[in-house]
Amino acid sequence: MQQIRRNRRLRTNDAIRSLVRENIITPHDFLVPLFIVEGKDVKEEIPSMPNYYRYSLDLLGNEVKELWSLGLKSVLLFVKVPDHLKDNKGTEALNSDGLMQRAIKTVKEAVPEMLVMTDVALDPYSSYGHDGIVEDGQIINDETCKILAEMSLSHAQAGADFVAPSDMMDGRILSMRELLEKENYKNTGIMSYSAKYASAFYGPFRDALDSAPGFGDKKTYQMDFANRDEAIKETLMDIEEGADIVMVKPGLCYLDMVRDIRDVVDVPVAVYQVSGEYAMLKAAAEKGWLDHDAVMLEQIMAFKRAGAQIIASYFAKDVVKLLN
Numbered sequence: 001m002q003q004i005r006r007n008r009r010l011r012t013n014d015a016i017r018s019l020v021r022e023n024i025i026t027p028h029d030f031l032v033p034l035f036i037v038e039g040k041d042v043k044e045e046i047p048s049m050p051n052y053y054r055y056s057l058d059l060l061g062n063e064v065k066e067l068w069s070l071g072l073k074s075v076l077l078f079v080k081v082p083d084h085l086k087d088n089k090g091t092e093a094l095n096s097d098g099l100m101q102r103a104i105k106t107v108k109e110a111v112p113e114m115l116v117m118t119d120v121a122l123d124p125y126s127s128y129g130h131d132g133i134v135e136d137g138q139i140i141n142d143e144t145c146k147i148l149a150e151m152s153l154s155h156a157q158a159g160a161d162f163v164a165p166s167d168m169m170d171g172r173i174l175s176m177r178e179l180l181e182k183e184n185y186k187n188t189g190i191m192s193y194s195a196k197y198a199s200a201f202y203g204p205f206r207d208a209l210d211s212a213p214g215f216g217d218k219k220t221y222q223m224d225f226a227n228r229d230e231a232i233k234e235t236l237m238d239i240e241e242g243a244d245i246v247m248v249k250p251g252l253c254y255l256d257m258v259r260d261i262r263d264v265v266d267v268p269v270a271v272y273q274v275s276g277e278y279a280m281l282k283a284a285a286e287k288g289w290l291d292h293d294a295v296m297l298e299q300i301m302a303f304k305r306a307g308a309q310i311i312a313s314y315f316a317k318d319v320v321k322l323l324n
């Protein structure tokens with residue numbers, strides 16, 4: 001039989017490939033994680049995350065202005081809390097003049113239109129490095145939810161647009177939503193880390209914030225990476241409880257979950273390309289074993305192809321500079 005259909009016709013040159021391309025990457029896809037520390041004039045590189053930095057508040061404004069000028073309009077804030085302020089209940093998290101609360105104001109002063117999302121979890125504030133209150137070696141769920149709700153309110157009062165709980169306690173979305181509604185923060189959104197797996201890919205992040213668990217691991221609250229149906233259940237429950245955006249984390253090893261979830265939910269789906277994913281590419285590129293920029297773009301496109309509408313990535317700035 002004479003061959004009539006030839007797929008290669010649509011790949012003949014760059015123009016036709018561009019014309020038929022199914023997905024594109026734009027600056028609007030990204031959520032930029034930012035690490036913030038106390039101090040003055042601090043821009044310190046995180047050893048396991050080359051070319052990624054912790055900033056003190058006086059330098060944060062400039063960084064945020066640069067992001068805005070590149071078309072990056074959303075940031076996700078994380079703070080590194082000094083050891084002497086850590087305790088079991090994360091008391092410092094509720095300090096209206098705490099580092100997170102000041103960071104929110106700093107970003108909003110520098111670029112009022114910047115969308116500010118904040119990490120809501122106890123681990124950076126916990127003397128145990130866990131995402132909840134510890135009692136007899138256990139992570140206590142319901143009492144933790146109450147603190148997470150108060151933390152969300154505190155961030156909203158400081159000016160956060162969205163709060164992003166990364167803890168995986170049961171019922172925390174409902175606790176947070178109810179308190180925000182009651183206190184009249186009706187437009188403060190919740191981006192839930194709804195399918196967050198217990199992953200070894202978070203290692204460099206824990207270096208960045210000095211937040212590694214002091215005992216045990218996080219497997220009693222974060223998900224077993226063998227599970228697929230459970231991620232759907234977690235995500236649908238969070239939407240019922242009031243999540244505006246849901247998330248899959250980590251990214252590349254969990255693209256199947258991004259697609260599964262995108263297919264069944266009616267809210268935007270975010271993915272978090274985590275620190276270990278960033279570190280792997282940086283290390284391989286440093287050794288000359290991978291083409292950094294080409295692999296970076298291929299990975300980001302994989303998130304879009306899988307169905308992610310929001311990509312939290314340490315590569316955001318690099319990608320956007322490359323696109324320009």
Ligand SMILES: NCC(=O)CCC(=O)O
Nearest residue numbers: 166201202205274275276
């Ligand atoms: N809540 C944030 C994390 O747990 C880790 C992110 C990362 O590894 O980049």
Ligand SMILES: [Mg+2]
Nearest residue numbers: 168169170234
């Ligand atoms: Mg859950």
